[in-house]
Amino acid sequence: MAGLSTRLMHSDANTQRRTIDVVQPINVTTTFRYPDDPDDYVMAKDRPSEDISTGRPWYSRLSHPNSSKVEAVLGDLLEGEAVVYNNGLAAFNAALTYFNPKQVLIGDGYHGVHGILDLWTRNHGLVQLKLNEVDKLKEGDLIHIETPQNPYSTIHDLSYYVKIAREKKCKIMVDSTFGPPPLSNPWDFGVDMIMHSATKFFGGHSDLLAGVLVTKDKAVKTQLVEDRIFLGSNIANLEAFLILRSLRTYEMRLLRQSSNATALVKWLDENRDKYPKLDKIYHSSLQKDDFVKKQMTGGFPPVFSLEFKTVEQSKRFPSKLTLFDHATSLGGVESLIEWRPMSDTHERETLLRVSVGIENVEDLIADFKQGLEQIEKEDN
Numbered sequence: 001m002a003g004l005s006t007r008l009m010h011s012d013a014n015t016q017r018r019t020i021d022v023v024q025p026i027n028v029t030t031t032f033r034y035p036d037d038p039d040d041y042v043m044a045k046d047r048p049s050e051d052i053s054t055g056r057p058w059y060s061r062l063s064h065p066n067s068s069k070v071e072a073v074l075g076d077l078l079e080g081e082a083v084v085y086n087n088g089l090a091a092f093n094a095a096l097t098y099f100n101p102k103q104v105l106i107g108d109g110y111h112g113v114h115g116i117l118d119l120w121t122r123n124h125g126l127v128q129l130k131l132n133e134v135d136k137l138k139e140g141d142l143i144h145i146e147t148p149q150n151p152y153s154t155i156h157d158l159s160y161y162v163k164i165a166r167e168k169k170c171k172i173m174v175d176s177t178f179g180p181p182p183l184s185n186p187w188d189f190g191v192d193m194i195m196h197s198a199t200k201f202f203g204g205h206s207d208l209l210a211g212v213l214v215t216k217d218k219a220v221k222t223q224l225v226e227d228r229i230f231l232g233s234n235i236a237n238l239e240a241f242l243i244l245r246s247l248r249t250y251e252m253r254l255l256r257q258s259s260n261a262t263a264l265v266k267w268l269d270e271n272r273d274k275y276p277k278l279d280k281i282y283h284s285s286l287q288k289d290d291f292v293k294k295q296m297t298g299g300f301p302p303v304f305s306l307e308f309k310t311v312e313q314s315k316r317f318p319s320k321l322t323l324f325d326h327a328t329s330l331g332g333v334e335s336l337i338e339w340r341p342m343s344d345t346h347e348r349e350t351l352l353r354v355s356v357g358i359e360n361v362e363d364l365i366a367d368f369k370q371g372l373e374q375i376e377k378e379d380n
């Protein structure tokens with residue numbers, strides 16, 4: 001098999017409407033002309049569902065040329081049948097719609113995913129179980145594991161949860177947004193479905209929203225695509241164009257971000273003693289469990305968290321940095337830091353989350369060093 005960057009450039013070459021344009025055009029149309037010859041007409045009831053996402057397009061809520069290309073590239077990258085959505089939460093909602101569980105076992109992790117579960121609990125009485133409540137699982141329930149988990153980049157033991165899922169006859173899906181290829185591969189552990197917020201590392205430029213579900217089963221893909229017609233959550237034209245552009249450079253960006261973050265965390269960890277106000281550093285490269293090495297075979301996430309001793313110190317730190325913008329989100333080429341209570345109401349008020357970009361790592365370390373020195377000099 002060709003290398004990852006080669007596949008990211010070429011794996012959509014056989015999708016429909018190959019133009020002579022080197023860069024695929026943006027199609028702003030919502031509707032596509034039917035065939036000219038009446039003998040080629042196919043009535044809606046005779047159209048195979050398998051063709052919705054890859055065949056001749058007819059309405060962009062169903063599919064359009066760039067959504068098909070995005071699915072071809074993401075399917076190749078994520079080793080399965082990919083279905084793309086207009087954001088990560090729409091992908092999660094589509095997975096819930098497909099599995100339709102009575103109970104979902106879930107840890108902490110991304111707050112928006114909990115927001116959707118709360119809607120399902122409100123409207124349909126869905127029961128939410130904590131990770132330590134596996135004994136309450138029943139046949140047909142869903143285990144949803146976010147690993148590495150936001151915002152601490154904690155790794156959860158996938159072998160353990162897959163074993164539970166098989167014992168209890170449940171389905172298991174993984175939110176792998178923080179561990180995209182080639183950092184980790186949840187398929188190696190036998191999960192049923194993988195989701196990503198493609199807004200993050202696949203988009204990579206903080207300028208688009210997208211999500212993706214991946215399955216190994218073509219029939220599941222067909223059902224997801226049929227459901228998506230009525231959920232109204234296909235990716236839009238401009239976003240599909242943008243993510244296609246982003247995916248071409250994905251491997252270089254991601255590996256650089258991962259090695260930058262790991263080096264910055266290592267520097268912080270080795271220099272902790274010099275900065276007594278810095279209380280905690282959280283990153284999977286510092287996590288000692290055996291399964292970390294088994295799961296993170298390609299490196300560590302470009303995201304880590306830290307805490308100062310006081311809320312005031314944490315709140316002030318972002319303004320001391322010059323190369324890290326104070327903003328939410330992660331995965332883009334630009335480095336960001338966020339005082340986490342700004343967007344997540346449940347987080348500790350001393351928590352800062354850092355998303356490391358593609359800048360030169362010496363400069364990122366130097367920026368942290370001067371920022372930490374400033375904090376140490378202040379009174380609070």
Ligand SMILES: *Cc1c(COP(=O)(O)O)cnc(C)c1O
Pocket residue numbers: 087088089090110112113146150175177178197198199200209210211
């Ligand atoms: C951002 C994120 C989501 C939600 O994705 P959106 O594209 O913002 O809808 C879900 N899970 C994780 C782990 C995320 O980081």
